[in-house]
Amino acid sequence: MQSLRVDNVRKNFGTTKVLRGISLDISKTEFVALLGPSGCGKTTLLRIIAGLERQDAGSVDIAGRCVDDLGPAERDIALVFQSYALYPHLTVAQNIAVPLVMRRLSAVQRLPGLSRLSGYARTQRRDIARDVAQIAESMEIGHLLDRKPGQLSGGQKQRVAVARALVRKPSILLMDEPLSNLDAKLRVQMRQEIVGMHRRHGATTVYVTHDQTEAMTMADRIAVILNGELQQIGTPAEIYKQPASIDVAEFVGSPKINILPCTLNTHGLTLLGTAHAGTAGLAGASAAFIGIRPEHVTVDVEGEGPTVRCKIASLEYLGSEALIQARVGDSGEEICLRTDIDVFERAKQSDTLKVRFSARNMLLFGQDRRRIDWSAAQGTA
Amino acid sequence: MPLGEEYPETREGNDVRLTGMLSFEKRRERVAWLFAGPATLLLIATLILPSLTIFIFALTDWQFGQSAVRFVGLANFVEYFSDPQSRQTLINTLVYVAVTVTGSVVLSLSVAVLIESLPFGRTFFRAVYFLPVVSTFVAMATVWELILHPTMGLLNISLRFVGLAGYDWLHDRSTVMPTLCLIGIWEMLGFNMVLFLAGLKAIPRDYYEAAEIDGASSAWSRFWTVTWPLLGPTTLFVVVISAIRAFRVFESVAVLTRGDPGGASDVLLYSIYKEGFGFLRIGYASAITVIFLLTLLVLTLVQVRFADKKVHY
Known part of the structure; x- marks a missing residue:
């Protein structure tokens, strides 16, 4: 079932085009990450979905209902801010209760002390306290309910912010770089906790991040946004293995994918100035660039794919594996290899290396930087 | 080795x-x-x-120009508190403080919030409200004289225009203190407004957006959810500063009423001035100064003690 639909949304700030027509469909209970570098427009898109910003064109539907003319409160969404935005003067329990108090009690009923006079307000207050306790229990912050945000650690604030967002059971949970204020170790831990929370509560989640590791590890699907445009949306594996364009391929994956200019046509593959005859498996395809991830550049003697002799430029030891930077021939092109420690030890002894680009894992890109679906190209051959 | x-x-x-x-x-x-x-x-x-x-x-009977000085103990204080006229100055001062502080804090906060929400013209309004702060009161008092004059004053002419009888605002026992309070509010409004504006600017926008998402959809409910509590420290500061300033009210009394009619508008500072520089009773004036300082001290301590716990988080 569809939970969120973004249809051709555009937004300009002055003359700057921040969003150039973005369309997204997100189904119920899905966890989607909006991934992109800072300034790509992902946060603007999130704010438009939340109703904090108004789009110039296009529309947003939430749970099958057009929300373009509704304020943030009526959209049935919740947002976890990058700064958490916990009210500093309220205790944790009061913070979590705010969305419920605002919705279940009228302005008059909210007056302090009124629950002593009105039976209705008293019942409501009791229900709210029960719901707050329940969500606090599930976020494991039950023992913090009487503290003020100033007395909490970063991870605890994060949990309170998520609890405040979830307590109302919104149709969509929006998160704006929620882990960027945490230190590296805590970030890894919170990543798992948020995934676990998502599994338990099943809230449809849109998660904005510039960190590809977060997107890859947490999301069901990733929407890569570059320069105000949705480049690709797909599962983490699809994004990694079948990137739609060179830009996506270069943005996702660390170290960066190797992109090398080539000519590939019916006559064969010319790579780095050398013709590679009989490159099995590539027959029939045509491309202007090849992309090969560092882990698919091997030193195997046997296998399919072109081989290249190169000079070792630098070696980086990472413990479980190693990275080798190598320069190919006179062309000055640098390629990066991810290898195991054995190869690294051997490479230390010499200054040249013969590497093989695994044909099976080679990505082909056309002149327009879009990826060419290789099996399709094979099919037409 | x-x-x-x-x-x-x-x-x-x-x-x-x-x-x-x-x-x-x-x-x-x-x-x-x-x-x-x-x-x-x-x-x-x-x-x-x-x-x-x-x-x-304060413990002597020294008069300026007199060579003999006698130690009189607490006689000056006894004299002050047994004289109904003197007691009136203390009451007048406290009433003035209570009214002007409340009035100027409420009004300046409203003005600051309104100005902040304006789409344009903020600088203009900020400047206009700040005008009384930069101009000296003694100069501006002429304008007040013109407005409040019983026969030619703008206020009474306007009142007559709508069929109401005016007052001799500054010389009527029943109107002189309220009038001075209003002038006091007018004087303090601009400064307090600037402090509140600074306080408002320091509230991160995230809080307002969080409140909006949490269901505080009206500006009124956002004010009570975010603005008012987060302005707590600013408000405390403004109240303390205003109270101290109001307590030292002098210029308007000295220029416009001289404590008349019959001491109805006399305030602490003005009576210090009168006793000390008019009647040259330095000892007595010092005693009032001590009362003045102690009242100020107690007032400030009480405010800070009571409010500090509530506004800081």
């Missing part, structure tokens, strides 16, 4: 350095006192001694 032989020499060298360091510590202390000295002397000469003198004068 040479290595071992070298140790004693090194140790000796260390000892020399150690004593050097000790004297260095002492030297440092002396230099510190030297630096702090002028400021300490100034502090004693300009702040501590004058205050002490006032406390001593």
Whole structure:
């Protein structure tokens, strides 16, 4: 079932085009990450979905209902801010209760002390306290309910912010770089906790991040946004293995994918100035660039794919594996290899290396930087 | 072998350095006192001694120009509190403080919030409201005279225009204090507004957006959810500053009413001025000054004690 639909949304700030027509469909209970570098427009898109910003064109539907003319409160969404935005003067329990108090009690009923006079307000207050306790229990912050945000650690604030967002059971949970204020170790831990929370509560989640590791590890699907445009949306594996364009391929994956200019046509593959005859498996395809991830550049003697002799430029030891930077021939092109420690030890002894680009894992890109679906190209051959 | 032989020499060298360091510590202390000295002397000469003198004068019957000075104990204080006229000055001052502080805080906060929400013209309104702060009151008092004059005043002419009888605002026992309070609010509004504007600017926008998402959809509910609680420290500061300023009300009384009619608008500071510089009763004036300072101190302490716990988080 569809939970969120973004249809051709555009937004300009002055003359700057921040969003150039973005369309997204997100189904119920899905966890989607909006991934992109800072300034790509992902946060603007999130704010438009939340109703904090108004789009110039296009529309947003939430749970099958057009929300373009509704304020943030009526959209049935919740947002976890990058700064958490916990009210500093309220205790944790009061913070979590705010969305419920605002919705279940009228302005008059909210007056302090009124629950002593009105039976209705008293019942409501009791229900709210029960719901707050329940969500606090599930976020494991039950023992913090009487503290003020100033007395909490970063991870605890994060949990309170998520609890405040979830307590109302919104149709969509929006998160704006929620882990960027945490230190590296805590970030890894919170990543798992948020995934676990998502599994338990099943809230449809849109998660904005510039960190590809977060997107890859947490999301069901990733929407890569570059320069105000949705480049690709797909599962983490699809994004990694079948990137739609060179830009996506270069943005996702660390170290960066190797992109090398080539000519590939019916006559064969010319790579780095050398013709590679009989490159099995590539027959029939045509491309202007090849992309090969560092882990698919091997030193195997046997296998399919072109081989290249190169000079070792630098070696980086990472413990479980190693990275080798190598320069190919006179062309000055640098390629990066991810290898195991054995190869690294051997490479230390010499200054040249013969590497093989695994044909099976080679990505082909056309002149327009879009990826060419290789099996399709094979099919037409 | 040479290595071992070298140790004693090194140790000796260390000892020399150690004593050097000790004297260095002492030297440092002396230099510190030297630096702090002028400021300490100034502090004693300009702040501590004058205050002490006032406390001593308050216990004497000294009149300016008189050679004989008698120690009278608490007689000055007894005189002050047994004289209904004097007691009235204290009551007037406290009423003035209560009304102007409440009025100027509420109004300046409203003005600040309204100005902040304007789409344009903020600078203009900020400047207009700030005008009374930069212009001296003695100069502006002429304008107030013109407005409040019983026959030619703008206020009474306007009232007559709509069929209401005016007052002799500054010379009627029943209207003189309310009028002075209004002028006081007018005077303090701009300064308080600027403080509130600064406080408003310091509230992160995230809180307003969070409140909006949490269901505070009206500006009114956002004010009570975010603005008012987060302005707590600013409000406390504004209240304390305003109270101290209101307590020192002098110019408007001295220029517009001179405490008349019949002491109905007399305030503490003005009576100090009258006793001290008019009747030259330094001892008595000092006693009122002591009352003035102590009341101010108590007021501030109470405010800070009560409010500090509530506004800081």
